[in-house]
Amino acid sequence: MSLLEQLKDAQKDAMRAKEKLRLGAIRMVLAEIKQREIDNQITLDDAAITSVLVKLVKQRRDSYTQYMDAGREDLAAIEASEIEVLESFLPKPLTEDEVSALIDSAIAEVGAAGMQDMGKVMGIIKGKAEGCADMGKVSALIKQKLNA
Structure with a gap:
């Protein structure tokens, strides 16, 4: 099963379970993938989708750090949970x-x-x-x- 299919299945599961935060994070990834496909007029493969996920995780980590520095733990918690959702689709980290x-x-x-x-x-x-x-x-x- 391709990474895109996994994301779409996870989106359906999150809708059924009414997990708003997980659903929002998955929709964000799918929107970014669709945007890249339209901009470049290509169909992204698993490697390109992985690079999209890596980019989004990096953005979330930067936001998390900024929110923590500003004392906004509520917003930092949302970013942390989005990072967790996005990382679940990334390959197992290397030792x-x-x-x-x-x-x-x-x-x-x-x-x-x-x-x-x-x-x-x-x-x-x-x-x-x-x-x-x-x-x-x-x-x-x-x-x-x-x-x-």
């Missing part, structure tokens, strides 16, 4: 050991010798780890390994 092994294999594949090869290594890893790992942390680990 640190798996990320490290992925970086090592990408460095070997490219034959990276230093920081000038950072973009090549990131390009390989981004395709494999999108939605499964925090790309900021992955980038820091790559820099660490290339400088060593």
Whole structure:
């Protein structure tokens, strides 16, 4: 079952269960997917839908931080629950050991010798780890390994 079908089924389930917050988060994802499909005149595959989910989770995390800093715990709680709903559709996160092994294999594949090869290594890893790992942390680990 494709990710889009999973989202649509989850939307129906949320409607039946009258889960307003979950339904709102799923509708937001489906609207963003539809907008991208219309804007680019393409049909998104699972990888593209995953990148939409990653983007929306990142936006929710930023909003959560801003609401907490402003003392708006009520709005922060809504963002946190939306993050939880969105993350349920993302692939299982990679462990640190798996990320490290992925970086090592990408460095070997490219034959990276230093920081000038950072973009090549990131390009390989981004395709494999999108939605499964925090790309900021992955980038820091790559820099660490290339400088060593």
